[in-house]
Amino acid sequence: MSGKLSKDEMDALKEVARGLKTTRLSHKVFKNVKALTSQKLAAYERKTGILQITDLGKQTIFMTLCIDCLRQLKADPCLKVNGEALAFLLRKGHLETREGEVGHFITAKGEESLADIDAQR
Template sequence: MSLKLSKAELAALIEVSRGLTSTRLSHNVFKNVRALTGNKLAAYARKTGILEITPQGREYLFSNLCVETLRKLKADPTARAHGEALAFLLRKGHLEVRPDQVGHFLTTKGEESLQDIDAQG
């Protein structure tokens, strides 16, 4: 995704993804609701009027989690990683497990992906 959120907008999106129970918004979400709804990462439910995350928002959070996992494992191959992101990155060939060593290591494809992401941002 070419979309880039600030830290406050990302925190607000994470808060929305946890599930809001009322139409009343926290200060952080209220401050960033325009960016989230404008980028179609969150939308108000028709029946309840509660702000909810959209499929595009879930996709953004997952891709962000995958990038963080790549960076973390590049720095320390033995670091703990999120299970879904780890499985996805292994399946797509961005990470590999070496039988003679402990941990998950970036492949050349993973290195190239990180370079591309860093070049964009």
């Protein structure tokens, strides 16, 4: 994942990910456009000049979503979370389902990943 983003920058990136229709930017996106473009999370389209999210930006949003899902499921294994992130975390071995129990439980690998992420902050 790229450099650390503030909450405001992440919100702006999510707004760009929804798809902008014009070159006119909202206040939040305008305020953070330099940070997003310098980290190559968003770029201006050549023909139209509209700001669009890059593949790295999509990846950043998805990884943030996965980290949030891990934290939420650590607190409450029965919580309903994003399907794509849940499938990814199950496939990578960060979460598991247990026989006879309801919900998704964080594995030792998932705990280590969260500890590494928290140590970087």
